[in-house]
Amino acid sequence: MKQRLAFVPCDGLGARAPYFVHLSVGVLLLLMALSNAKAAVGVPVDEKAKLGLDANAALRISQAALGNQISDFTLLDREGRTVRLSQYRGKPLLVSMVYTGCFQACPTATRQLQEALQAGQASFDTRQFNVISIGFNQPEDTPQALKSFALQHRLSQPNWDFLSPHATVVAPLARELGFSYLPTAAGIDHVSQVTLLDGQGRIYRQIYDQELQGQALPQALKELLSDAPVAQSVLLADLINRVRVLCTVYDPVTGSYRVQYGLLIEVAGGVTFALAMVWFFMAEWLDLRRSRRRQTPTLAADSSPTSTGPA
Numbered sequence: 001m002k003q004r005l006a007f008v009p010c011d012g013l014g015a016r017a018p019y020f021v022h023l024s025v026g027v028l029l030l031l032m033a034l035s036n037a038k039a040a041v042g043v044p045v046d047e048k049a050k051l052g053l054d055a056n057a058a059l060r061i062s063q064a065a066l067g068n069q070i071s072d073f074t075l076l077d078r079e080g081r082t083v084r085l086s087q088y089r090g091k092p093l094l095v096s097m098v099y100t101g102c103f104q105a106c107p108t109a110t111r112q113l114q115e116a117l118q119a120g121q122a123s124f125d126t127r128q129f130n131v132i133s134i135g136f137n138q139p140e141d142t143p144q145a146l147k148s149f150a151l152q153h154r155l156s157q158p159n160w161d162f163l164s165p166h167a168t169v170v171a172p173l174a175r176e177l178g179f180s181y182l183p184t185a186a187g188i189d190h191v192s193q194v195t196l197l198d199g200q201g202r203i204y205r206q207i208y209d210q211e212l213q214g215q216a217l218p219q220a221l222k223e224l225l226s227d228a229p230v231a232q233s234v235l236l237a238d239l240i241n242r243v244r245v246l247c248t249v250y251d252p253v254t255g256s257y258r259v260q261y262g263l264l265i266e267v268a269g270g271v272t273f274a275l276a277m278v279w280f281f282m283a284e285w286l287d288l289r290r291s292r293r294r295q296t297p298t299l300a301a302d303s304s305p306t307s308t309g310p311a
Helices: 019-040 047-051 055-064 105-119 143-152 167-177 209-213 216-225 261-303
Strands: 074-076 082-084 093-098 130-135 160-165 181-184 187-197 203-208 248-251 256-259
Touching: 055 187, 093 105, 093 167, 105 130, 105 187, 105 209, 105 216, 130 143, 143 160, 160 167, 187 209, 187 216, 203 209, 203 216, 209 216
Parallel strands: 093 130, 130 160
Antiparallel strands: 074 082, 074 160, 093 187, 181 187, 187 203, 248 256
16 A cells, blocks of 8 residues: 655724724734744745755655654753653654744644544543654744644643754754755745654654544554554655645656645735735824824914903
């Protein structure tokens, strides 16, 4: 059976609302838009990004990591507390690399992971394993950003943590996990994989995006909990069926990447929203000036002496 691998690449308050209320809402919305745009391009882009991820190379790296012993890296949880990966030893651990500025692929993969775990609840207890999502787009993926990401996607499972590594930790951690990523102009192309570690911190299985929609993850957990042997590497030709990245889609027929226009439309929408906020501020400022000018003659008339006529 072939496996599938994926890469992942107004005036709403009313005309009579106080000016400062309009301004506060506008500032908040603009900051949100700029924050998302900054997070989407937080990592510098080099010339190789124009070509996208090399599917064959990324697959080889991912599969070659099977059996790796993951080092005891130090990260921060959502509350800013120090966490060491060795704290998760003793139980299977699912590791998902995400970046919070991702518009499409990371939220989709995270939701699929959640659904796959829910589907396997009849086979195993959630207390038998742990899950961590690690934000690899540093320095943007702060503990607060990961906390917001978890809240946004309603992820509150007690055995699921969201961790932020220091920027110097990202590359060696990704290398040990067999996780490939590449900054591009529209975001970050990256392998959409969940890495399953055994209780000793060794990589037992790589589970790819398309497999999360089936029984691959529950089955892998059941095998690991029953002390089955470490999964063997499979043929690359069997893995490369449909490769999806964040901002482009790999076409195995032509051997090239094509643009994923849905994401580009979302980016364009964010820019349009930011420009609309600038227009909103200007309109409010001009309206305030006109209002003050209308009030000035009235105040002058009210302050002038009142004539009482000849005595």
